[in-house]
Amino acid sequence: MVAYGIHRTSRFLILTTMGGNMRLTTITLAAVVALSSASFAETTAPGDIKFGENGEVEISLTGAAGDAASGRKIFMNRKKGNCLACHVNSDMAEQTFHGEVGPELDGVADRWEAAELRGILVNSKNMFEGTIMPAFYKASGYNRILKKFDGKTILSAQEVEDLLAYVMTLKE
Ligand code: HEC
DSSP, X not given: OHXXXXXXXXXXXXXXXXXXXXXXXXXXXXXXXHHHHHHHOOOOOGGGOOOOTTSOOOSOSSSSOOOHHHHHHHXXXXXXXXXXXXXXXXXXXXXXXXXXXXXXXXXXXXXXXXXHHHHHXXXXXXXXXXXXXXXXXXXXXXXXXXXXXXXXXXSOHHHHHHHHHHHTTOOO
């Protein structure tokens, strides 16, 4: 860019240098923001989650974006999300059994915003009253729960964010 500017007027040169400086500043700022959010990022406990009017959750439970590849594994893992027990998902056509209790999840990211999908994963009961879909990030309010599960969530905050990152890839 600068080399190209040399063949033009000096005014252009100054402009490109300024542009260069500005870019440098932006990069430094981005680095500072990344650093500070890394050191202050805290996992939100199930009891501290702020739900919107319709049960949506705007802020990442981990303070960071999840990993879609890991989320895909959690989705099909029978001991984790076990989402296939109730949902058809064409992206996993190789998996033998897809339940049909819930809606097909093909294109689900076109139908819902990320915050809404996070809300559905955290506690679907807020979004769909009386649904049989489990609340994956809820640790209290259960009756007669086994001692070993008391105060525990089905999925961790990280697992919810990974799942969300994956579900967000399900577009038509
Ligand atoms: C026990 C069955 C069951 C399981 C397990 C389950 N769901 Fe659901 N899910 C449902 C039902 C039923 C609905 C429809 C809501 C209602 O009850 O009206 C639903 C709705 C949804 C929706 C909204 C879909 C739409 O098109 O409106 C999403 C997204 C979703 N589930 C994702 C998941 C994911 C991801 C998992 C795994 C972590 C999962 N579900 C596990 C039963 C289940």
